[in-house]
Amino acid sequence: MISSITIEKVRKGYYPAGFTLVIDGIEFDRQSVHTLVGPNGSGKTSLLGLIALVDKPNHGKILFDEESISPNDKAATRLRRKIGFIMQNPYLFDMNVYENVALGLKIRRKRRGEIISRVEGILAALKIEHLARQRVKCLSRGEYQKVAIAQVLVMEPEVILMDEPLANIDTESALAIEDIVKNIRRKYSPIIITTAHSLSQAYRMRSNIILLKEGRRVHFASGRAHTNFEMKSQEVIND
Amino acid sequence: MANELKGAFEIIFSLEREFLSAVGLSLKVSLIALFLAAIIAIPFGIWVGTGKFKHRELTSAILNTAMSFPTVVIGLLLYSFFSRKGPMGNLGILFTPAAMITGQCILAFPIIAALVAAGTRNLGDRAILAARALGAGNIKSILLFLKESRLIVLASLSAAFGRIFSEVGISMMLGGNIRFYTRNITTAIALETSKGAFSLGIALGMVLMVIAFTINASVYYLQPKKI
Ligand SMILES: Nc1ncnc2c1ncn2[C@@H]1O[C@H](COP(=O)(O)OP(=O)(O)OP(=O)(O)O)[C@@H](O)[C@H]1O
Ligand SMILES: [Mg+2]
Numbered sequence: 029m030i031s032s033i034t035i036e037k038v039r040k041g042y043y044p045a046g047f048t049l050v051i052d053g054i055e056f057d058r059q060s061v062h063t064l065v066g067p068n069g070s071g072k073t074s075l076l077g078l079i080a081l082v083d084k085p086n087h088g089k090i091l092f093d094e095e096s097i098s099p100n101d102k103a104a105t106r107l108r109r110k111i112g113f114i115m116q117n118p119y120l121f122d123m124n125v126y127e128n129v130a131l132g133l134k135i136r137r138k139r140r141g142e143i144i145s146r147v148e149g150i151l152a153a154l155k156i157e158h159l160a161r162q163r164v165k166c167l168s169r170g171e172y173q174k175v176a177i178a179q180v181l182v183m184e185p186e187v188i189l190m191d192e193p194l195a196n197i198d199t200e201s202a203l204a205i206e207d208i209v210k211n212i213r214r215k216y217s218p219i220i221i222t223t224a225h226s227l228s229q230a231y232r233m234r235s236n237i238i239l240l241k242e243g244r245r246v247h248f249a250s251g252r253a254h255t256n257f258e259m260k261s262q263e264v265i266n267d
Numbered sequence: 268m269a270n271e272l273k274g275a276f277e278i279i280f281s282l283e284r285e286f287l288s289a290v291g292l293s294l295k296v297s298l299i300a301l302f303l304a305a306i307i308a309i310p311f312g313i314w315v316g317t318g319k320f321k322h323r324e325l326t327s328a329i330l331n332t333a334m335s336f337p338t339v340v341i342g343l344l345l346y347s348f349f350s351r352k353g354p355m356g357n358l359g360i361l362f363t364p365a366a367m368i369t370g371q372c373i374l375a376f377p378i379i380a381a382l383v384a385a386g387t388r389n390l391g392d393r394a395i396l397a398a399r400a401l402g403a404g405n406i407k408s409i410l411l412f413l414k415e416s417r418l419i420v421l422a423s424l425s426a427a428f429g430r431i432f433s434e435v436g437i438s439m440m441l442g443g444n445i446r447f448y449t450r451n452i453t454t455a456i457a458l459e460t461s462k463g464a465f466s467l468g469i470a471l472g473m474v475l476m477v478i479a480f481t482i483n484a485s486v487y488y489l490q491p492k493k494i
Contacts, residue, residue, distance in 0.1 A: 082396055109402035119397035122415055132401045179401070 030092050030110060030186045032057045033079060033219060038088035040074055049074045049243040052088070056219050060251045061209070063230040064223040066240035072223040073116050075240070076189050079221065080113040109136060112185030114193050116223075118176035120164040125156065125175050128164055132183040150182040153208050155201070170196045177205060181212065188212075190222040194229065206232060274466030275473065285446075285455075286467060290474055293451040296364055297432045300371035301424065308376045309420055312383025313412075317391025327384050333377035338370075338436030345370050346440050362443035367451070370437035375427040382426060386419030387412075418489065425486045429479050 033056045041048040049071040056062050056079075064072040077083035078090055081099045089096040097103050112132075120128045126147060133143045151157045154174045159167065164175060173196050180188065188209075194202045206229075212218065224230055230237050239247035278286050315326050347353050349361040360366045394415045398408035413420075435453040442449030444458060452471045459468040 080400060082400055105402075105404050108399065111400075111402075113400040115397070115400065119393040121394070121397070121411065135402050135407060183402075 029216075030219060032091075032093060033187065033221075034091040034094075035075075035079075036089045036091060036096075038078065038085045038090065040071075040078060040083070040085045047071070047074075047243055049078075051075060051243075051245060054238060054245065054248075056221055058217045058219050061213070061220045061222065061230075061233045061235035062238060063233070063235040064221065064238050064240055065225070065227060065230060066223075067225070069242075070240040071243040072240055073191055074243075076113070076191050076221065076223065079187075080111055080189050081108050082113070110186040112180035112183050112188050114176055114180045114188075114190045116191035116195070118173065118179075120172065120175055120179070122163070122165065124161050124163050125151070125167070126160040128175055129178045129182055132179060136183065146182050147178075150178045150208075153204070154178050155204065170198060170201070173197055174201065174205075181208065184212070184216065185218060187219045188221070190220070192223050192225075194224075202229075209233070271465040271469055275469035278467055278470040279474070283467075286470055288447050289450055289452050289455040289471055292364065292449070293432060293453070293475075294478075296367045296438070296451060297371060297428060300368045300431055301375055301428050303368070304372045304375035304427065305379055305424060308379035309383055309423075312380040312423070313387050313391070313416070315380065316384035316387035317395070327381065330377050330381040330384060334381050336374065336377065338374060338434045339440065341370050341373050342437045342440030345373070345437075349441070361441065362445060362449060364442065364449055366441035367438050367449060370441045371431040371434065374434060374437060375431050378427040378430055379423045382423035383416070383419060386423070387416050390416060390419070418486075421486050421489060425482050428482055432479060433475060 035051045035054045038051045039048060047069065051071075064075060066072055074083070078085050081090075081097065081104045084099050090098075092107060095103075097107055121131065123131075129147045129150065130143050133146060138146075148157070151160060154177065156171060156174050156178070159171060159175075164172060167175065173193070177190075177193055180190075194205065197205065209220065210233075213220070222235070227237065234251040236251050237247070237249045238245055239249075312330075315323060315330065345366065346361065348355045349358065349366055350356055351361075360369070391412065394412045395408050398411045403411060433453060435457055438444070438449070438451050438454050439457065442451070442454065444450050444454040450458075452475050456468040456471050456475075459465065459471075
């Protein structure tokens, strides 16, 4: 079980130059949820992409339990199976909902019976059982997002990365998803890193908040010290 | 005209040898050419569509241009290669079905590759990234991606088939329109028409259209539809 991910002296720029992500010394552990908060273009997705091992930093290291892993390493393929990444703009395959949700489990060669019961369980928890046989091309935007969430959570990954998972999700469903995440934490406490524009969601999850701005970390607050932090971080976002 | 039409149906239903041989050769040559072109053109098209290399734009521009290569130019080039004094003259394949297959293969290649490249351009990065994020290894990612792009591939194959099945320049120049040997549907129609005998031409024309239509219709029905 991976118990911590550390970002060490990481730089990630894009061509043509402009934006550069510069992050050093953030550690993500299993004790609480971690929320990356920041305005559009502040580097939240970029950072998650590096942690998910789908993208490579120009400099620096991503350490999984002290072991530095880069996307092209042999170890990366093995490690990626322990990481679940709900992308900001998820891509589902041209199959039905059930098959999409089962895909990750199939790749992990789980037994048929186990796949069926786990997929049915997560679809029920997200209240989308009735969509099981529907092709994903025909889903509403919010339903599509729920399938993407189910596809990752069903694998019970050791690391869960969620890039604005609640975009396009109605309030009631958002609360249901937060409950699912709470249950997952109770069950096996994975490392969970998520992103958000607003702080309210982070407060509800009593999550650690990492405030990003223009590719840099400008603030950190542990889940226990939110009240003092609230005002200050809102200022940073606004200014 | 009514007489010719009646004659055409008689030819189709009596399965005249002349008629059957042309239809059979057309199908054989075009299907083999399509298959041979496809096994290289599909991976190549995917590579051009999704790969990251220096001259990607240039490569796709060349492919797009090659899509409209005139058949007579391909015929001319291959003719000079295969003719007895040409660099590949010792193969002795001029005026054989093999020469026709080679020509149609070259005709089909850029069509398949260009359409696959255009179709997979946006899909590629996203589908492969998604497969990887789900923990799929290289081979599994490519398989998933191929499954995702099956309709693009199918559409490109049907476009290429339509083109090579109905071309006449290559078949005429490289096959030589030899009766019961290299005479296919299109060269037979050209010949019969020039002789003023329309019935066989009409019969063959109808078969050509029916086959082409069947293939396109089946591709259409394979597409998933929004209800
Ligand atoms: N592949 C890329 N090529 C060039 N620039 C990129 C690329 N990906 C991201 N960027 C740039 O990097 C910056 C950070 O992008 P990122 O997607 O990480 O922001 P974000 O914090 O997730 O924003 P949002 O809240 O809008 O999702 C942006 O300015 C973006 O334009
Ligand atoms: Mg983002």
